[in-house]
Structures are given as structure tokens and as C-alpha cells.
Amino acid sequence: MTPKPKGFAARAGHWSARHRKTAIFGWLAFIVIAFVIGGALGQKTPSEANTYDGETRRAETILADAGFPKKTGEMVLVQGGKGLEAAVDDVAHTLAQQKSVAHLTTDTVSADGRSVLVQFDLTGDPETATERVGPLLDATAQVAQRHPDLTVEQFGDASMSKQLEDAAKAEENGSMLMSFGVTLLILAFTFGALVAASVPVILAATAVLGTTGVVALFSQLLPLSDIAMPAIILIGLAVGVDYSLFYIRREREERAKGAGKLEAIDIAAATSGRAVLISGLTVMAAMAGMLLTGNTLFVSMGIATILVIAVAVIGSLTVLPAVLASLGEKLEKGRIPFIGRRQSQARESRVWGWLTDRVMRRPVLATVIAGGALVALSIPALGMETKLPGVESLDKSQPAVQTYLKVQKAFPAEADFATVVVKAKDVKAPAVQEAIAALNPSNVEVNPGGTVAKADVALRGSGVDDAALASLERLREDTIPAAFGGVDATADVTGVAAGTTDFNAVMKSKTPLVFAFVLGLAFLLMLTTFRSIVIPLKAILLNLLSVGASYGLLTLVFGDTAITSWLPLFLFVILFGLSMDYHVFILSRVREAWKGGMSSSDAVAHGIKTTAGTITSAALIMVGVFAEFATQSGVEMQQMGIGLAFAVFVDATVIRGVLLPATMKLLGDWNWYLPRWLRWLPELDHEGPGATPPRTLVPATA
Template sequence: MTDNKNFAARMGRWSAQHRKKAIFGWLAFVVLSLVIGGAIGTKAPENDTTYVGDSGKAHELVDRHYPTENVESVIVKGGDPRAVRAAVDDTVAAVSAQKGVYDVNSDQVAKDGSVLVDFKLRGDEEAAEKAVVPVLAAVDRVQARNSSVFVGEFGSASANKALSKAFEDDFKKAETLSLPITLIILVFAFGALVAAGVPLLLGLSAVAAALGLVALPSQLFPLGDEAASIILLVGLAVGVDYTLFYLRREREERARGVGHREAIHIAAATSGRAVLISGITVIVAMAGMFLAGDQTFTGLAVGAITVVLVAMIGSVTVVPAVLSVLGDRVEKGRIPFLGRLRRSDGESRVWNTVLDAVLRRPLISAVAAIAVLLALAFPALGMRAVLSGTDDLPRNLPVMQVYDEINASFPGGQIPAVVTIKAEDVTAPGVTAAVKDLEARAVESGRFNGPVDVNVSRDKHVAQISIPIQGNGTDDVSMEALADLRQTLVAQTVGRADGVSAAYVAGMTAETKDYVDFLKGRAPLVVGFVLLFAFLLLLVTFRSIVIPIKAIVLNLLSVGAAYGVLTWVFQDGHLEGLLGFESNGGVTAWLPIFLFVILFGLSMDYHVFILSRVKEAVDRGMKTEDAVAHSIKATASTVTSAAVVMVAVFAIFATLSFIDFKQMGVGLAVAILIDATLVRAVLLPATMKLLGKWNWYLPKQLHWLPEFRHEAEPSPSRA
């Protein structure tokens, strides 16, 4: 008989017996979540950037001593000086007439005759993005009236507005493509339309409920736009996975001749229990992002944990009820030819062939798999973390085309290094002389350009010295210039001027360097947390010290391989034409931690699902070798189907416009593909056969751990 004492079994039995309550209760929960979310509203962060290091200290000084400013620039560029001057005058008049615009000037003239019309917008960031709309329209009219020259606007408000729209369009594309692709894959996996729809419905309803529920934690942890994206990405993946595990087991038991209700009970007691263990492990892994100390990671963690929790609850409550209602009608809408790749017992012919070969030569298979994984991981030894800069943004955006025109005429002016100094009076003769000395030395070094701009706060306690920097802001040229500025130029000039109490360097280059260094310092804490708690969860679940150690090693191998592929593709610049990007010489700084946490969590789904079946067979008295063969053959097609869904959804992100999304999509897709094939179908069974009974070794000192029976042999019933 099945083990009916675990929570999942009890929930499954209740759900199947009270199916109307379970289904309508779930629908009410989803609707209520959306209503609550709509009423409360998801709180967004006031500032979506985490400032750390010296650049963070500079931003704190600026926030305290300067009013909020939103600077915009309009470049007027052309061959005829008279046409340029006429367009400049037209631009000054047009923007000055707009509400919220102040401090208009046209003093900057480039060597090629181009002119910058600079102005500021009143209000905070949100107000500026609204105020810039009529300004952009006015600039477009100036361009139309002066067609012989180029007129374009770039600034914080105009760029944020354009990039937000581009982000939104990208995610709409991902959402639009992910649902039909997932449905098609599930139809192929089950060979029936109704069965394919069940996992998709749970995934979508879990995503909907989570999108509403995150409004609650957002009051404490404000969430950026990325939270909704991770909810869709992870929610669809785990929602489909969990239902897939459940539904496949129920179908398998029915094929063995077990009665409809009993098959649901067995699925609840086995796959349902595996879902709970997997879900808890994923949640623990996602919680590691809280330790990254960055509000973006915090938002991602809140979103991911919420949707995994909702999907986990739905899989053990409403799925049994849906299966109870559908009965054998779950096979409705069958596609006849799709069943030919699978045997009548549900096992995959392809994976059976692979597994038989692996188990015949386990040592050779294990060594070969490890060699391939290490070869894939090798490029990661030279991985370089960078933050995506302006050069990495899509060039088909008009605002970025304007940026390129400005940067061509005024190199480095849009991404200057900003030296922020604090003194009792930054206009004192000694400080002013030191500032002049810094300006001269910086330009003479050849690492910086002119003109240098000095902006003094109203209280005269702080000054910002903006020095246009060579390079694109994140490349080696810019980083070398930053090092020279911080270590030599500032120290020899304003850093030792009388009355100066602090001197910090900010700007894109400095913020990139500080943020990368910050994440490198936090990474060991995140990784250690995830590994420790994953080890403890698996130790308690399987009462073996070998199983969790091996699970961690296998997961680290698949993550390492993903890092290696990312480095080879994006840092070394392979497949640029195919994926539509230009290498920026590194991997985006936040991605390694994010990938580790997400992949470690999601890959544990497969690991727990497979090992639960193995332990179930061992508990029934089967030898470990036979249990491995039986369990992996029984679960291979399920794991493959779940992995294909994930790979397809993640791969969509590789087609988006922004390089960060491309890297995320490729990294996730490659890692899941490697994990579900090379690791789970080759390395896992090979190592389990080699270890034999040692797989279940538990030191005597730990025998006090509770023992969970995964299942006893069910008694076939045709009831």
C-alpha cells in the first residue's frame, strides 16, 4: 500500500475526495490574490541602483547637497555652420517654451562644429520622464524644420523612457512566445491536448496568483520590473514541472492497472512528496539571493520564492482534484503518431538505449561525462565580470543613435568620471587651484578628454568635477583611466588640498568597478548558504551523506559548464552573428550569482524527482543498481519533457535585444540542457551504480535522523 502518512499524500487524498472545493478554492485564491495585489499595488524602489564603494559615498554626498537634476542634451550637427546655428536657435526657443524646462544653454561647441544644447527638467525621475515627452516632440519638430542638419536628444529622462519601452517590448515578446511553445512541447510530451493543458494551466494560474501576492512583501522589499519577469520565467518552469511529475506518475499507475482514485493517491504520496521536497529546496536556493546585499537580487528572490511556493501548493492541492474530475478524459485529443517514440509502459526508447549503455560501462561513462563537463567549464577560469555599458544597448533605438552622434563629437562627455570632493568651502583659493591642477593633469595624461565641467553645490560644501573619460566606460581603456585617476591624479591634487575632507570618484566606470568588486565579495556568502542548506535538506530527506555531496558536485559541474559556455560565447565573442550581439569582453556582473542560485534550485527538481523514485524502489527491497535502471528509465521522458519546456522558454530570452537578457537566456538554457541530459542521464546513473550500497551510507552518529519511507509497493486495484 502507499505511504499515506506524508503531507502530500493526505492533501492529495483530500483533494481527490473534495474536488469541487479544491478547484473552486484554488480559483478563488488566484482571483483574491489578483484583487489584493491590485488594491495594494506593488511598491517599486525609489532608486533602482545599488551604490557601493567610493562611488556610493560620492552619490550620498550628492544626494545630501544637490537638488535632484535631470539633465538633457540636444545635439545639432551638420556641415553648414549657418544651418547649425539656425537649428541651435530654433532648439533653444523650442525647449525653453516647454513646461518644466530650465537652465538652457548652448555653450558647448565641438571641433567638428557640432553644438550641444543642454537643459534641465524639474522634478524627480518619474516627473522628468513625463515632462520629457513634449520636449521630445518639440525637438522632433525642430528636426523637421531643419532637415539639412541632424537634431537629436539624449539624457537621463529620454534614455530611461526609451529603454523602459524597449524592455517592455522585449518581455512582451518573451511572454507571447513562451505560452504557445510550452503548449506545443507538452502536446508532444503527452500526445494529448487535454493532458498538455493541465500543466500549462497550473503554471499560468500560479504566475497570476504570485503577481498579485508579491504586492504584500513589496511593501517591505520594493520590487523592480525584473520581479515580474522572474515570476513568469520561474513560475512557468516549476508550475509545468510539478504538474508534469504528478500527471506522469498518475498515468503510469493507471497503465499498470491501478484504479483511477488509487493512482491519484499513489501520485500524491510519491511525486507529490517529491514536489514538496523540490519546492522547499528551490525556495532555500532562491533565498540565497537575499544575501547578495543588492535590491535587484532581493526583488528577484521575493518574486521567485513567491511563485515557487504558490506552484508547490497548487500542485498538491488542485492538481489531484483536476485529475479526479478528468479521469481518463485527460487522454482526450490524442495525437496518434506521437506515441511511437514511447513504449507502452511510458518509457522512452531513446533514453533506455542510452541508459543501458551507461550502466554496462559506468566507469567509462562517468569519466567521459566529467571530461566533457570540465572541457565546457574550462573557459570560465578566465571569466571577467563587467556591467553592460552604453555600447551594449541596442543600436536600433533612436535614443542610442543620438548618443553615438554626441559621443562622436564630444568623446566621453556622456560617461564622464566624476570626482566628488567635500570641503568647508570648495570655492576657496587652495581648493580651486587643486581642481585646476587635476583638470590639467587628467587631460595631459591622454586618458581623459576636455572640456572639464565643475558643478558646485549651493552650500559650497561639495563640488563635482566631471572629466570625459577615454573608452566606452567599461572597457580596459576606461578601467585603466579610472585606476590612474583614483590612485594617482586625485591623490596628488584635490585629495591633499587644504580643507578637503573627502574625495571620491563616481561615474559609470567607477560604479561598474565598485559593483563588480562588491558582488565578488558577496558571492562566497551566497554560494555557501545555498550549498549548506541544500546539503542539510537532502541529508534529512534521503538519510544519506553521499547523496547530498554527490548532488552538490553534479550541480556544480553543470553550473561550471554553463559558466564556461557563457564565457566562450559572450566574453570571447563566438556566435556573435547568430545571436546578434557584439562582445563587451566579459559576462555581466550580476549573472554568475543569479545563474548559480536559479540553476541550483531548478536542477534540484530533477535530482529529487529521480532520487525519490530510486529510494522508493530501494525501500521495496530492490538492489540499488536495479533501482537506478528502473527509476531513471521510468522518469527519463518526464525529466526530458520538463527540461525541454525550460530550455525553450529560457532560449526565448536569447533572442531579445539586450545583451544581459541574451546572456541570461543562453546560460539558463545551456545549463538545464546539460543537466537534464549529460548529468542526469549519464553521470548520475553511472556514479550510483559505481557506488552501489554506499549511496545510502549514513554515519552512525546521524542515525537519529528521522526516516521517511518513500513508498511501499502499491497493490493493484481496478476499483
């Protein structure tokens, strides 16, 4: 009689394998219903004001409620010598015929007289301006063709956004296809069979599809930024493929040992399934840290990634066993010549076995060399500078970026300014008007109710460079207090530089809190899981080493370019989560062997050798996917791709292949030390049928 499985993962796998149709069709029904309902509702996004932080959010909220006419500013740069005036007239006449153009002016001329700005407003909702600016760009291009000897180029928030979005979509589509191709290739080599390779990809893809619907539903309660979708795809594919890979490899290993189909699935459910559950909870805990920032971007990423991980875990524990039971021997279909038969045996890795044996023979030397190298690589991160991405971080080959740089050079005040939002009972009152005039604004607008005025004040520098940020600080700290002292009005500053400054302030204040939360919760989860106080401490330290090395590499590679402000925290959360993913999988196998009677050293060697091939395959997939981002044109995407790819590579090689076995060898039975005052923690080990009784977790004395 088959023993009754213990633990949620084991029971779920056991039931699923014996109720295949219910599990498979239930999963498909969930995916379809969630996707259809979510698609019908659509994802609800936050207001533009809520995407900012601090004083910038306050200013944008006042503007949003002030009732200013909805419009989007655009401009056409006309530059050159002979025929300049005729070209300006042509631009003005052509654009004036467009129904969506209003308030067109041609009186902004550069100091040398060789550049003119044709400025106008694009009427209608600014949030849909990107969708409606196309005809204006076409009209400007037609004028440019009629004046080939002059520069005639359009620039503005809508036109720049459209060009950059079109370019980004093209890059993303190419990267997505490449990522799927790389993933399938690595999985095919890992399993040696095309059917087995396709199962993780299909499960991950369905998890992503289902989560998009769930996120759309969730966003009706809490609007989520558009960043949610890329986050779902990035993390969903990562963990979805990893979890399936871990599960299938264990099932095939047990089959190779002689277990029957259902027995092998039961063992995989109780072991790898349990590791998937623990890993999923740990990764979700890491992602939850982003919620503490209060920033809309991070909150949206946090919620989206938590949901997709939850869906991937549920799919791995429920429908995956049913699929494996249904396929049976068909999982081996599509054998790849020369590697199919060898890979199907799921043997210990010879390469990693060779390395592990030598590392464990000289653990002190291995720890000093590998640990010292990572510490040395982390040191440059101490000098890391961060700032929000500005125009200088965008692809310089994009026409809109080139036009911006030309405008900034010819008209510094037109390219970079801060908007001071003044709110009072009557902004037309003499005292308020006098205070506004003291700011020396280039333009002032008053809302229909006369309660809000927005004044554009020129900033030095460009975008978010040091000069612009310093100029903003003087405006906020000196100019505004001096002008509005004693005046019954509020004055808040918004703009690109202001948004950068306020975002950096949030990161500076919230990052320590996020680090403490993620590390603390990960410690508690691993403490409960492995009933050891040493294991979680060592895991946290090793994971921090890989994150620190990634920071250091980014600082070295982008030495002359500031690191994107959101990237350090994003990298920490993502990398810590993925690192714990691998760590939990390996340590679960080590603990299983140790509790089965092996010595601590033998258990470590066995655990690493039997999981190394799977970890390597999973890491190669992640490195390939993340490296695709490094090939994109934007600096922030390059930084993210390099940071993620390098950290995962380090984690799967130096950390898991050298430092983990070396430190566990040095610690011996101390790895499983649990203080007496914590022995009340529940025993969560359910390694499946025939599991041995728990061993004492107090280290042997020498």
C-alpha cells in the first residue's frame, strides 16, 4: 500500500498524477478564464501624478486637479542658413492645417539667428498623445523633404515617446524570440528530447498568460504601472522554466533508478516539489520588499512578480505532475542524436563532480580565493553613483534624441526647465504675482479658477546632469523660499530634474528598509525550512556576495555613466530571489541525503553533484535571457542586462560550485546547528515515501 503523502507539495503531486484530466483541464480553464476576463477589463494604470514621488507628486497632483486645458507641447526645430524664413513659414502653414494643432508660434529665435523653434500644442488628452502624434510627424517629414538643405525636425514628449516606444517594441520582439530560442536549445540539450524540453516552456508561457489576466483583475483595486507586463514576462519565464526543470529532472532521475511512473512522480513531488514551494515563498518574500518603497514603479513590479511566481508555483505543483503522468514514456520523444540517451539518465555531473571533489579537499584555499575575488570585485561599488535615466542615457541614434540635443544646444532654456506650481486662493493677487515674478519665469499659465499657476523656470545644465540638479536645489532651497516668504501660497516644483531628485530621496530612505525586510524574511523562511541557524546566515552572505560583485562590475563597466537610480534596488531584489531559488534547491537535496544517513561532507558532495547539471542549465537560460537586454540600445537596459547576467553566472559557478561546498565542508555538522531555544520549530521535512526519521540537528562535538 502506498504511504499517504505528507506535506502540501507531496499531496498535490500525488493527487494530480492520479486525476490527470481534472488537473490539466482545470489549469487550462483557469488560464483561459483569467486571460479573457483580464483582457476584457484591461489593466488599470495609475494617474500620471501618482507615478512621481515627494514634492514632484504633490505638484503633479495639484496640476491634475487644477483644470488646465489638456494639451501636449511640441516643437519643430528649423536650422540652417539660406531659406530659413521660407522653411519656417512652410512648417507653420503645414502644421496649422492639422486639426489637432493649437497655439502655434514662430517667434523663438536663437541668439545667432540660425535656429527657429515652431512651437505648438497637440490638443486632446495628453495620455493618448503618443497615439495621435503620427500625422504631425509625417507632416514635418514632408516639409523636411521640401527643404533638404535645412534641418527640419520635430521634438516633444509625444513625438519622442512614440519614436522610442516603436524602437523598444522592435527590440523587445527580437529579444523575446531570441530568448525563447535560447531557452529551448538549452532545455533540449539538458533533457536530450524535444518533448521534455517543451514542457517547461509551455508551462511558463501559460503561467505568464494567466497572470496577465490576474494582474488586470487586481489592477481594478490597485492601479498598476505598465512596467507590470515586462516584469511578469521576465520573472515568469525565469521561475516557470526553473521550477519545471527541477521537477522533471528529479522525476527522470527516479525513473532511471527503477521507480515506476507514479512512484517517480510522488518522489519528485515530495522532494523537488517541496523545494519549489519553499523557493517560491522565498522569492515572493524578496519581491515583497519592493512594496515597502511606496513608489508606484516598484509597487507595480512587486505585485506583478509575486502574482506570477504564485501562479508558476501552483502550476508546477498541480498541472505538471499530471502532464508527466499523461506523457509517460512519450516525454522521451524527439530524441536528439548523440546526447538524448546520455542526458535521459540524469546522472551526476562529471565536471562539477571533479570541481566539487577538489574544492572540498582544500576548502580553506577555495574559500579564500573565491571569496576574496568576489569581495575585491565588490569594492568599486562603494563609489557607485546613481541617477534617473535622462536623455543622455537614451540611444543617441534615435532622431528624437538627436533633435533634443540640437534644441538644448541652441535654446538651453527651452530644452531644460523646472515647473513651479503655485497654489493660492487667488494667484492673481499682487503679492502672489510679485512672488512668481521673482522666480524670473520664461512662461506663466493660470488655471480657469485662478487658484493655480504654473511657472516655467530655466535650469542650468542638461536633463539630470550635476548642473541641472544643483540648479534645482538652489531653486527649491533659496529662490522659492525667498520669493514666497510671508505670501499665503504654496509653491512646489516638478519636472525632470525634480522627479530625479525626489526619486533618489525615496531610494535613499527606503533601500535600507527593503534590504532589512528581504534579508530578515528570507532568514526566517530558511530557518523554519532547514531547522538551522547557520544555513540561512551563510545563504544570505553568499547571495550578498554575488549581488555585490554585480554592483562592482556595473561600476567598472559604466565608469563614466551614472547607474540608473532604480537599478541597484531592483537588482538586489531580483538577484536575491533567484539566488535563493537555486540555494533552496541544492540545500534541499543536501539535507535529504544527510537525513538519509550520509555524513555532512558526503551529503554536500552528493547534493551538489546531482543538482549541478540542473542548476547549470537553469543558469544558462537566465544568462542567455538577461544578456539579450545588454544588447539593447538604451543604457539602462544595458546596465540591467549585464548586472543580471553576470550575477546569475557568478551565482551558478563561483557561489554554488566553489564557496557553497567549501564553506559547508568547513562547518561540517555545524551546518545544521539549531539552538535549544529554537527547537520548538515544527519539523517540515517530508521527503516522500520512506523518508527517514529526523536526525538530531545539534552538531557533534569533536
